[in-house]
Amino acid sequence: MSGAGRKSFADWLKIILSFGLWGRSTRKKHGQKGRTEFDILRAHDFLRSVLQYSHDMIFVTDVHGFLISFNKGGEQALGYTQEEIVGTLLKDLAQDPEELLKLLEDSRKESSAVSMDFSFLHKEGHPVYFNISLIDLKNAEDKSIGTVGICHNITRWKKLEEDLVRVDRLAEMGRIAAGVAHEINNPLAVISEAAGWGAVVAKDAKGLGKEDQQELEKIFADVIEQTKRCRSRTKQVLGFARDSEPTKKEIDIHELLKETVAFLGPELKYKQIEILYQFTEGPLILKSDPKKLEQVFVNLLTNAIYAIKEKGEGKGEITLHTSASDSDAEIQISDTGTGMSEEVQAKIFDLFFTTKPTGKGTGLGLPICHNIVKKLGGRMSCKSRLGEGTTFIIQIPLA
Numbered sequence: 001m002s003g004a005g006r007k008s009f010a011d012w013l014k015i016i017l018s019f020g021l022w023g024r025s026t027r028k029k030h031g032q033k034g035r036t037e038f039d040i041l042r043a044h045d046f047l048r049s050v051l052q053y054s055h056d057m058i059f060v061t062d063v064h065g066f067l068i069s070f071n072k073g074g075e076q077a078l079g080y081t082q083e084e085i086v087g088t089l090l091k092d093l094a095q096d097p098e099e100l101l102k103l104l105e106d107s108r109k110e111s112s113a114v115s116m117d118f119s120f121l122h123k124e125g126h127p128v129y130f131n132i133s134l135i136d137l138k139n140a141e142d143k144s145i146g147t148v149g150i151c152h153n154i155t156r157w158k159k160l161e162e163d164l165v166r167v168d169r170l171a172e173m174g175r176i177a178a179g180v181a182h183e184i185n186n187p188l189a190v191i192s193e194a195a196g197w198g199a200v201v202a203k204d205a206k207g208l209g210k211e212d213q214q215e216l217e218k219i220f221a222d223v224i225e226q227t228k229r230c231r232s233r234t235k236q237v238l239g240f241a242r243d244s245e246p247t248k249k250e251i252d253i254h255e256l257l258k259e260t261v262a263f264l265g266p267e268l269k270y271k272q273i274e275i276l277y278q279f280t281e282g283p284l285i286l287k288s289d290p291k292k293l294e295q296v297f298v299n300l301l302t303n304a305i306y307a308i309k310e311k312g313e314g315k316g317e318i319t320l321h322t323s324a325s326d327s328d329a330e331i332q333i334s335d336t337g338t339g340m341s342e343e344v345q346a347k348i349f350d351l352f353f354t355t356k357p358t359g360k361g362t363g364l365g366l367p368i369c370h371n372i373v374k375k376l377g378g379r380m381s382c383k384s385r386l387g388e389g390t391t392f393i394i395q396i397p398l399a
């Protein structure tokens with residue numbers, strides 16, 4: 001076919017547009033007269049349905065920018081029906097109307113289609129991202145008579161792109177956090193040792209009254225206790241950032257839970273929290289990583305203690321319930337604390353999600369737990385009711 005005889009896409013669109021205005025009535029009026037007219041009408045119908053049912057959004061505007069045609073792909077993408085939208089100004093659908101007007105102007109100047117990423121607004125108000133090509137339509141006198149837009153919906157790709165950027169940023173924050181945790185670890189060790197030495201000196205100090213001596217000893221004990229907590233935190237962050245492989249050995253879950261409770265003993269006593277044990281009979285032996293599981297229990301118990309204190313009733317209960325199936329051990333940690341709304345529950349495993357004030361929570365506890373349980377081949381879920389309390393359920397394979 002010669003270059004002169006070949007019709008471009010824009011040419012076809014011109015034909016469709018012009019037929020669109022009178023095509024059906026012409027066919028009715030003249031019937032299938034000549035072969036050429038019949039072919040054109042068939043081509044017209046064919047292309048019309050291709051354009052109408054394309055998944056891409058295809059629209060036609062007149063020279064003033066009023067929509068005169070809008071296909072099914074457009075209806076799906078923007079939520080409007082043809083009837084609602086035909087006759088409105090295209091720029092009123094754009095997220096940035098000025099930019100669209102500039103694009104339309106560019107398309108009139110260029111001889112080929114202008115193509116770029118652009119967003120229109122959905123009927124419900126949110127942006128929908130497209131890669132759009134604008135084609136200027138000209139009549140026989142080479143005068144612009146309108147514009148055709150072919151818009152490929154790229155919202156999913158845009159979202160993926162945004163997610164990737166976010167993941168990248170989170171990874172960077174993880175690296176920074178790990179660096180900070182590493183730097184903090186050494187001074188913490190020094191503080192802890194100094195406090196231990198201080199406690200010894202205070203005990204043997206001459207010239208100090210009994211009361212002063214006891215107070216000093218308590219202060220040093222507090223410093224040692226709190227640095228121990230900080231070190232366990234920095235260790236968690238480092239472990240998370242390095243994502244070390246679990247080292248599995250045989251353990252009794254009941255013993256491990258009791259040890260964890262003992263570790264948090266002073267805090268539980270201070271906050272008048274009672275621990276209720278509902279253990280399955282005998283030991284609950286499984287092969288897993290005790291250090292990592294302990295980390296999970298410490299995190300969950302710390303959250304439970306906080307939730308009970310937040311409720312402000314002055315006391316509360318934490319129930320540790322265990323059971324076993326043929327394949328898994330199940331551990332339930334329930335508290336009588338504040339509970340959570342459904343919105344909060346939906347986000348608790350997101351990195352850095354916290355409802356605690358600055359300085360009280362980092363939002364790392366539960367994502368770390370989730371990650372550990374997953375690595376150990378288990379599952380973790382949560383049930384909660386606002387104002388009543390929360391239960392975390394962990395299932396770990398026995399073998």
Ligand SMILES: Nc1ncnc2c1ncn2[C@@H]1O[C@H](COP(=O)(O)OP(=O)(O)OP(=O)(O)O)[C@@H](O)[C@H]1O
Nearest residue numbers: 303304307348354355356361362363364365366390
């Ligand atoms: N037992 C619970 N009761 C009520 N809310 C809870 C409980 N456990 C977790 N949450 C909610 O989930 C959020 C996220 O918990 P997560 O342990 O990940 O972070 P955090 O406790 O806020 O901070 P971090 O553990 O890093 O100090 C908490 O801020 C809280 O809103």
Ligand SMILES: [Mg+2]
Nearest residue numbers: 299303365366
């Ligand atoms: Mg926490």
